[in-house]
Amino acid sequence: MSLRVLFLAGLFSFAAGTTLLSSPQQAHAVRCEAQINTALERMSVPQSDVKSVKVTRRSKGAKSSSNYTYDAWVRLNSCSGYFMVQMTRHCVVMDSYTAGDCNISGMTNY
Numbered sequence: 115m116s117l118r119v120l121f122l123a124g125l126f127s128f129a130a131g132t133t134l135l136s137s138p139q140q141a142h143a144v145r146c147e148a149q150i151n152t153a154l155e156r157m158s159v160p161q162s163d164v165k166s167v168k169v170t171r172r173s174k175g176a177k178s179s180s181n182y183t184y185d186a187w188v189r190l191n192s193c194s195g196y197f198m199v200q201m202t203r204h205c206v207v208m209d210s211y212t213a214g215d216c217n218i219s220g221m222t223n224y
Contacts, residue, residue, distance in 0.1 A: 143169040143186070146205035150186045153199045153210045157218050165189040183208070190216055 143150075146169060154164070168187040175181050186199040195214020201207050211222040 143167055146184055146186065146201055149201060149205045149207050150188070150199055153186075153207050154188065154197065157197070157210065157221060159188075159190070159197060159218065163190050163192050165191045193217070 150167065150169075151161075154161070166189045168189075170185050170187070171182050172185055173182050182203050184201040184203065184205065186201065188197040188199065190197055193212075193214065193216035195212060195216035197216060197218070198209075198211050198213055199207055200209045211224060212218055213224050217223055
């Protein structure tokens with residue numbers, strides 16, 4: 115299931131009161147979708163294992179309107195932690211790692 119499908123599922127579930135991605139995060143997730151998918155592919159994480167994706171904007175310093183990064187929190191079906199993707203404001207992947215009980219060979223786990 116691609117992030118676009120998750121995004122559309124989030125839009126349709128909005129009427130029911132629940133979303134996979136909240137409104138401000140939807141734009142970030144769609145904008146950085148290809149880079150997040152590439153990060154998942156590099157670590158051999160199948161799209162079928164992606165439960166949800168939440169993209170947050172992290173401000174850096176006093177000029178937060180122009181100095182920020184994105185964090186993609188990818189919830190997987192196979193574990194109760196996250197596959198994390200840190201990106202620049204232009205969606206360039208800077209780092210990826212796992213958190214919680216998610217362990218992927220070749221990745222740092224926190």
